[in-house]
Amino acid sequence: MRQSLANEINDLIERGRDRQLRLAVTGLSRSGKTAFLTSLVNQLRHAGLEARLDLLPAAREGRLLGAKRIAQKDLDVPRFPYDEALAALDGTPPRWPEPTRGISELRLAIRYRPARRGLFSNNTRELSLDLFDYPGEWLLDLPLLQHDYLSWSQSQTFAHSPERRALFADWLTAIENLDPAAEADESRLADIAALYAKGLGHAREAGFSNLQPGRFLLPGDLEGAPVLQFFPLPAVAQSDRTVLESLPESSIYQTLVRRYDHYLQRIVKPFYRNHFRHFDRQIVLVDVLGALNAGPERFEDLSRALGTLMQSFAYGQRHLLSRLFSPRIDRLAIAATKADHVTPEQHGNLVTLLEALLAEPLRDLHFADIPVKALSLASIRATQPQSVTQDGRQLPALRGTTLDGEPSLLFPGDVPPQLPDATFWQRQGFAFRAFRPLPRNNGVLPHIRLDTALDWLLGDKLQ
Numbered sequence: 015m016r017q018s019l020a021n022e023i024n025d026l027i028e029r030g031r032d033r034q035l036r037l038a039v040t041g042l043s044r045s046g047k048t049a050f051l052t053s054l055v056n057q058l059r060h061a062g063l064e065a066r067l068d069l070l071p072a073a074r075e076g077r078l079l080g081a082k083r084i085a086q087k088d089l090d091v092p093r094f095p096y097d098e099a100l101a102a103l104d105g106t107p108p109r110w111p112e113p114t115r116g117i118s119e120l121r122l123a124i125r126y127r128p129a130r131r132g133l134f135s136n137n138t139r140e141l142s143l144d145l146f147d148y149p150g151e152w153l154l155d156l157p158l159l160q161h162d163y164l165s166w167s168q169s170q171t172f173a174h175s176p177e178r179r180a181l182f183a184d185w186l187t188a189i190e191n192l193d194p195a196a197e198a199d200e201s202r203l204a205d206i207a208a209l210y211a212k213g214l215g216h217a218r219e220a221g222f223s224n225l226q227p228g229r230f231l232l233p234g235d236l237e238g239a240p241v242l243q244f245f246p247l248p249a250v251a252q253s254d255r256t257v258l259e260s261l262p263e264s265s266i267y268q269t270l271v272r273r274y275d276h277y278l279q280r281i282v283k284p285f286y287r288n289h290f291r292h293f294d295r296q297i298v299l300v301d302v303l304g305a306l307n308a309g310p311e312r313f314e315d316l317s318r319a320l321g322t323l324m325q326s327f328a329y330g331q332r333h334l335l336s337r338l339f340s341p342r343i344d345r346l347a348i349a350a351t352k353a354d355h356v357t358p359e360q361h362g363n364l365v366t367l368l369e370a371l372l373a374e375p376l377r378d379l380h381f382a383d384i385p386v387k388a389l390s391l392a393s394i395r396a397t398q399p400q401s402v403t404q405d406g407r408q409l410p411a412l413r414g415t416t417l418d419g420e421p422s423l424l425f426p427g428d429v430p431p432q433l434p435d436a437t438f439w440q441r442q443g444f445a446f447r448a449f450r451p452l453p454r455n456n457g458v459l460p461h462i463r464l465d466t467a468l469d470w471l472l473g474d475k476l477q
């Protein structure tokens with residue numbers, strides 16, 4: 015009896031501890047964050063009723079009673095536009111929701127019956143789940159904290175990539191004859207910074223991911239603010255440091271240094287301090303298939319960007335973030351999104367390819383002892399698998415409706431199980447099209463393995 019009382023008391027303490035979870039969703043632009051969060055909320059709203067969540071034990075065992083949106087705690091974080099997203103998906107024809115462009119939040123109260131009922135436990139429990147969505151681009155700024163303006167400038171080299179140089183051509187011309195010692199002219203600096211931001215925008219449109227600073231791509235409410243009006247000076251050399259540092263405050267160089275420092279202190283650090291530090295769990299979404307479709311240079315660029323992005327999670331005691339404050343993410347999922355772009359027998363390859371792409375960061379996470387799960391999923395399906403007969407053989411294919419409304423049946427190609435080699439790119443064996451989202455079925459968005467992600471991210475809290 016005593017033992018069971020002790021167990022009960024432990025249980026109560028656990029309950030207190032488990033009542034709240036802050037789960038963050040990130041990924042680079044168009045990786046599928048908006049679709050993921052919309053579907054996640056939709057599935058949990060319909061949990062225990064119409065939603066298909068068999069891979070989440072609490073749902074499979076009939077213990078999950080559903081979820082309700084409640085008022086969020088952080089009043090200064092915009093609300094995730096769930097209703098707007100659903101309205102787009104419910105349109106005729108269904109449309110993909112507008113992507114979010116900054117941080118947003120939504121709070122759910124999830125009601126469930128515990129797996130083991132005890133003396134003091136009433137029948138149901140509640141977990142409040144705070145969901146955050148923020149751009150992965152913001153995490154690309156972490157390395158900036160290790161640089162001062164001069165060393166950052168030097169790390170921004172354009173020499174190795176003619177294509178990148180072409181994308182930044184206007185900005186490169188503008189800084190060609192810029193003398194760092196000259197008197198700063200506000201409007202000229204603003205113009206050059208705008209050309210730099212334009213270059214970043216072009217690079218992103220061209221499919222590049224490894225781009226800094228992150229807020230230049232997604233400025234949110236900082237659009238046009240002087241803090242975003244700086245740019246690197248790749249031509250300055252470390253050997254000029256003493257000379258540069260003794261330039262007057264009003265020089266171009268010193269003005270750029272001040273803005274760079276301001277960016278770090280007022281934008282990069284506060285994100286980590288005010289938001290990132292409070293996340294309990296994190297899912298990182300990766301559009302592996304999109305990069306595979308875009309060719310070798312973009313694919314490698316994605317790999318570099320992910321290497322940088324993941325540095326924010328693999329903190330050990332000596333990590334930069336741990337020195338600034340103590341982050342607490344104790345579990346991580348990485349997911350290859352839009353799995354419905356390939357036929358189901360390719361999904362295994364998609365996961366091994368994701369793991370290969372993230373091999374380095376995964377090793378760091380292992381070393382930092384942070385549990386991580388890699389998976390592939392489709393938040394909102396746009397295709398149905400179908401088998402077709404060709405020359406007497408059964409072949410897997412996908413059926414969907416293109417964004418222009420054309421019905422289409424295709425085999426998009428094989429996903430390489432490892433990092434693709436030159437022969438893969440020569441064959442150009444992968445073609446992928448954007449399809450319209452499938453409509454809701456009984457109120458529920460059709461998905462693939464969103465329940466696996468949910469199980470990893472919050473299944474233990476629903477025990």
Ligand code: GDP
Nearest residue numbers: 043044045046047048049110113392393394396
């Ligand atoms: P975000 O910028 O990270 O918020 O990305 P979104 O969620 O807006 O997704 C970008 C685009 O990817 C969408 O407009 C869709 O075209 C596509 N997409 C996202 N999720 C899925 C999915 O599960 N399946 C398919 N087929 N396409 C998806």
